Amino acid sequence: MHRLLFLPIVGAALSLGPVSSVASPEVPPQRQAELIHLLKHDCGSCHGMRLEGGLGPALKPNRLQNWSPEQLAVTILYGRPGTPMPPWRPFLTDSEAFWLAQQLKQGLQ
Amino acid sequence: MMKGLSLLLSLLLLPVAASAAECLTRGTGDMGIVVERAAGSLKVMDTSAHAELFRVEGLGDLSHASAVYSRDARYAYVFGRDGGLTKVDILCGTIAKRIVQGGNSIGGAISQDGSLIAVSNYEPGGVKIFSAEDLSLVADIPATRVDQEKLSKTVGLVDAPDQKFVVSLFDTGESWIIDMSNPQNPAIQRFTNIGKLPYDALITGDGRYYIAGLFGQDGLSLIDLWHPEKGARLILKDYGKGDQKLPVYKMPHLEGWAMAGDQAFLPAVGQHQVLVVDHRDWQEKGRIAVHGQPVFVMARPDGRQVWVNFAFPDNDTIQVIDTETLQVIKSFKPGKGALHMEFSPRGEEVWISIRDQDEVQIYSTRTMELIKTLPVDKPSGIFFTARAHQTGL
Structure with a gap:
């Protein structure tokens, strides 16, 4: 069910500006630390600081297994229209969003 | 040998330093707690002395935690994100009971x-x-x-x-x-x-x-x-x-919204505005342009000022609105992650959590100047015992 809802949004977002599937996740270590901080504390205000969910869904690897890092990066960058999930495009580059998506897929400590 | 002796001495001294075993004999009316959201702990504060009394650990995931007080204002009930409910004895600095x-x-x-x-x-x-x-x-x-x-x-x-x-x-x-x-x-x-x-x-x-x-x-x-x-x-x-x-x-918070006279002040969703509403007929009376999207819009207890904090990426800023003129009379940047504000019961001070600086800042609401800074690890919610006697808090 979630997947069905999700895919058309991804499609729409992709047409706006795709994240390259070969986006090189070269994010400097200091910026990585900032992104993890953002993830825990700002994404965490809806998804939980431990990403176990809140008003927004949990973002643990088992829940995200049906989506590729590219799809997740698009969701991060463009949000999910019709839900409270906002676009983070103003604050993140494509490769930063892709790097964050990879962290989510792997699971954070 | 000396090292061994000093280690032994410090071990002997430990129980004295761990003051949590000693309960205080005092009133709780000028006490409060500050949530340490990342550490899963909280600090019990003396709001007259501007000093920490206890640090209580082991409360689980406290991101977005909130608390209410028992009517005797001795116990804080802390609601954690992970489903934890913890009853904290603020006179002893201990967990009286905890369930998930x-x-x-x-x-x-x-x-x-x-x-x-x-x-x-x-x-x-x-x-x-x-x-x-x-x-x-x-x-x-x-x-x-x-x-x-x-x-x-x-x-x-x-x-x-x-x-x-x-x-x-x-x-x-x-x-x-x-x-x-x-x-x-x-x-x-x-x-x-x-x-x-x-x-x-x-x-x-x-x-x-x-x-x-x-x-x-x-x-x-x-x-x-x-x-x-x-x-x-x-x-x-x-x-x-x-x-x-x-x-x-x-998302903006509605709890602690501001009522001042016949006016209510509300955070607008998705707008850089505070809404002014006549609370007798619930009609909009105006909008006040502010620095970002408001999260908490809180009235000083006497209703003369409204203090506003903001959503990411503007959460380094606080603004103060005069409820008579509806003008922003002060804007300042206390630091990134200004998450929560709590007024002293009669409003002469406001405590503000500054998450990314690991501190709570205490301001005089009369001068709007910083009085004191207290170290707190990733502070979020601040809850004073005066809430014990207020409906809805």
């Missing part, structure tokens, strides 16, 4: 008579009600089913007069009045179709009006608890119509 009552929760309330603690849960969606004494389960009230997998998330849980709680259902757009006057047999009055995606709610300080903010549409849902037979109605329904809404990076 749900998978994922979002705050709670204490009943009018202080005997019941209600917790609002996202997962599994619903409200659980516990004895304030020993945290034993009194009632389990599941929310409306959304699909085979889940029940609606519950939000905006408050206490109301006549031993009631009021709560809203995020996914199904309902508000419920839960009458606990007979704790063995909760009576539930359901209001359906109150509006799309209620995300938070408040009850006015007099306990009469319950107002839910709606994420999925314009307007707010209002229930007059003196006349529940009139049902829920939409107020401020023209607000936002035709306006381009900005993305919302942090």
Whole structure:
């Protein structure tokens, strides 16, 4: 069910500006630390600081297994229209969003 | 040899330093707690001395934690994100009782008579009600089913007069009045179709009006608890119509909203504005342009000033509004992650959590100048004991 809802949004977002599937996740270590901080504390205000969910869904690897890092990066960058999930495009580059998506897929400590 | 001796000495001295075993003999009226959201701990503060009294650890995931107080203002009930409910003895700096009552929760309330603690849960969606004494389960009230997998998330849980709680259902757009006057047999009055995606709610300080903010549409849902037979109605329904809404990076809070005279001050959703509403007829009287999207819009207890903080990426800023002139009279940047504000009971001071600087800043509301800074690890919610005697807090 979630997947069905999700895919058309991804499609729409992709047409706006795709994240390259070969986006090189070269994010400097200091910026990585900032992104993890953002993830825990700002994404965490809806998804939980431990990403176990809140008003927004949990973002643990088992829940995200049906989506590729590219799809997740698009969701991060463009949000999910019709839900409270906002676009983070103003604050993140494509490769930063892709790097964050990879962290989510792997699971954070 | 010397090293061994000094180690032995420090071990012997440890029990003295661990003051948590010693309970204080004092009143609690000038005390409060500050949540350390990342460490899962809290600090018990003396608000007269501006000093830390205890640090209490082991409260689980405290991101977005909130707290209420027992009516004797000795115990804080802390609601954690992970479903934890912890009863903290603030005179002893100890955990009196702790349970994990749900998978994922979002705050709670204490009943009018202080005997019941209600917790609002996202997962599994619903409200659980516990004895304030020993945290034993009194009632389990599941929310409306959304699909085979889940029940609606519950939000905006408050206490109301006549031993009631009021709560809203995020996914199904309902508000419920839960009458606990007979704790063995909760009576539930359901209001359906109150509006799309209620995300938070408040009850006015007099306990009469319950107002839910709606994420999925314009307007707010209002229930007059003196006349529940009139049902829920939409107020401020023209607000936002035709306006381009900005993305919302942090949902505003409605609890602690500002009432000053006949005016109420509300955070606009997706707008860099504070709404001014005449609370006699719930008509919009104006909008005040502010620095970012407001999160908390809080009135000093005398109603003369309103202090506002903001959502990411503007959460390094605080603004103060004069409620008579409706002008922003002060803007300042206390630091990144200015998350929460709490006024002293009579309003001469305000404490502000500055998450990314690991500190709480204390300001004089008269001069609007910084008085003192206290070290606190990733502080979020600040809750003073004066809340013990206020409906809805």
